[in-house]
Amino acid sequence: MNMNNKSKGIESNQHVLTTKIKEIIAQTVHNLMHPLDFYLVSEIENPLLKPAIGYIRYSSLKQKDKYSVDIQKQEILQRAKEEGYYILLWCVDEAVSATHNRAIDRPWMQVLYQTALLDEFQGAIFFYDDSRISRQTSDFVLQVYKPLVMLRPYLKFYCSDYSGVWDPDDVLTQIRSLINSHKSEELRNKTLAYQSTILKLEQRPASHLPYGYIKGTENKPKIDVSNGQAYVVFLIYYLSSWGYSNKVIAKFLNACKIRSPKGTDWTQGTIDKILHNYFYLGHTSWNVRESRNNSKRKPIGQFELFPGTHTGIVPHYLGVLVDQIRNFKSTYGQKMETPFLLKDLLKCVQCDCVLEAKNTTSGKSNSSRRVYRCNSCKEFIVIDTIHEITFQQLFSYLSINHKQMFEGSKKLLNKWKENLKKQSKEIDKDKEYVIFLERTLDYELIGHEQELKQEANLMLSELQSIQEKILHLEEQIDILLEDENLETLFNNFFECKHEALSQTELRCFTLHFIKEIKYDFKTKKPAIEFSKTPFLTLEGWGKLTTN
Structure with missing residues (x-):
């Protein structure tokens, strides 16, 4: 009877413990890579054994299918059984570097830490070897071990590759920790040296190929059309070039049952x-991100970029259009899915004010009433009226001026290219002048040697950054000046029919070809100023470089 009561007590305690562990996992780990029962054991094989936590880690996705988890599991299970424990919870940090991630920053180490502090947990912690918990010599000891032992003095740590309780103050443990740290640093230095050498040869260092590519020959990746991934990439760029948001594109692909690069939604x-x-x-x-912990992209000119290293999935004209849409969204707002197709393009002739897009539909009305309204004179025009007039004129204009716009764009692109070259030469002169000043200034009289040198270096860096942007733009213009690319870009628009375009596509179309519409409320007529070319992103640079 006493044994039955004891068994029931153990089961009750485990139920409370597992419930709390589930809550910790839900709050700490946002994307489980396996079902919950992979991590949390639901049944006790032997009630006499005490519960324990098993910690497993591997660094790279390359190790995912190489039995790293299974090997660590088997060793930990064997050691736990020898010490009188069973593993209740597996904390598995997959593809998580211990060199770049402190112990307490790893998601499953956080689960381990919070679980070990639960009153219901009276067990121990097991791991495969010292390198699994740390490669920074002291982070695990200072952030996990010491705080836990101070709050739970009975808590024991075991390493599966040697006997006895794991002790971070033991000389052999400290030696192993130093060796692991040294190996990690040595590997890091070798990797950086290899990457630097390969980049100097303008080749791509060995790394995981992007979605849509497979290994080819002679260091050249090959476009993968076997499972349609390359077509999906093209579709994403195409939809984006017509103004569709990332959210809409993602929703569309999910509705088509197309899986993401990770096999998820x-x-x-x-x-x-x-x-x-x-x-x-x-x-x-290469080196596009600010840092390993900051995924923000660096601006062009601050990371290594080697053009034309392989065959692209996306044609250059499509890349130009996507950049342009990005620029439109920055200027006119992120939302392209709007019934106000001429928003921020209409101006009142009398007041010289931009008309406000306004929904004046009353709460009781069954019909919609959207208008463009002048906040100064209070005049307004219903959107359907101005849209009909505008699009009739726009598509008529494009039909008549197709060839002229094509030839005019070529001339304008060549003019911008000349201006960019002149600007680059001027920057060369500015750089030479800064270097001359930095060398000839009498620092002893001024008394600010260090400050002036830093200022000179900063100016040179900024000038170099501008020059690299100009070079990148020159390359874009050269690509567009190829007749095939330019013609494809124009046909992308001129073959369109008004009735076949969605609201988002019409908004995109409008921003490409209309610079401004001045509406006269007295005569009820608009005066449309058309853009000289659809390359508005480049047009801004063209104007900038004419000064």
Whole structure:
């Protein structure tokens, strides 16, 4: 009877413990890579054994299918059994570097830490070897071990590759920790040296190829059309070039049952990564992120970019259009899915004010009443009226001026290219002048040697950054000046019919070709100023470089 009561007490305690562990996992780990029962054991094989936590870690995705987890599991299970424990919870940090991630920053180490502090947990912690918990010599000891032992003095740690309780103050343990740290640093230095050598040869260092590519020959990746991934990448760029948001594109792909690169549903972030990856345009980029812990992209000129290193999935004209849409969204707002197709383009002739897009539909009305309204004179025009007039004129204008716009764009692009070259030469002169001043200033009289040198270096860095942007733009113009690319770009628009375009596509179309519409409320007539060319992103640079 006493044994039955004891058994029931153990089961009750385990139920409370597992419930709390589930809550910790839900709050700490956002994307489980396996079902919950992979981590949390539901049944006790032997009630006499005490519960314990097993910690497993591997650094790279390359190790995922190499039995790393299974090997660590078997060793930990054997050691736990020898010490009189069973593993209740497996904390598995997969593809998590211990060199770049402190112990307490790893998600499953956080689960381990919080679980060990539960009153219901009276067990121990097991791991495979010292390198699994740390490669920074002291982070695990200072952030996990010492705080836990101070709050739970009975808590014991075991390493599966040697006997006895694990002790961070033991000389052999400290030696192993130093060796692990040294190995990690040595490997890091070798990797950086290899990457630097390969980049100097303008080749892509060995790394995971982007979605849509497979290994080819002679260091040249090959476009993968076997499972349709390359077509998906092209579709993403195409939809984005027509103004569709990342959210809409992700929703569309999910509705089509197309899986993301990770085999899961598409998200806005996944779409964004593909649209910002120069690899799809045939270029190799490296060190694009601010840092390992900061995923913000560096601006062009601050990371390595090697153009034309391989065959791109996305044609250059499509990349130009996607950049242009990005520029439109920055200027006119992120939302392209709007019934106000002429928002921020209409101006009142009498007041010289931009008309406000306004929904004046009353709450009781069954019909919609959207208008463009002048906040100064209070005059307004219903959107359907001005849209009909505008699009009739726009498509008529494009039909008549197709050839003239094509030839005019070529001339304008060549003019911008000349201006960019002149600007680059001027920057060369500015750089020489800064270097001359830095060398000839009498620092002893001024007394600010260090400050002036830093200022000179900063100016040189800024001038170099501008020059690299100009060079990148020159390359874009050269690509567009190829007749095939330019003609494809124009046909992308001129073959369109008004009735076949969605609201988003019409908004996009409008921003490409209309610079401004001045509406006269007295005569009830608009005066449309058309853009000289659809290359508005480049047009801004063209104006900038004419000064």
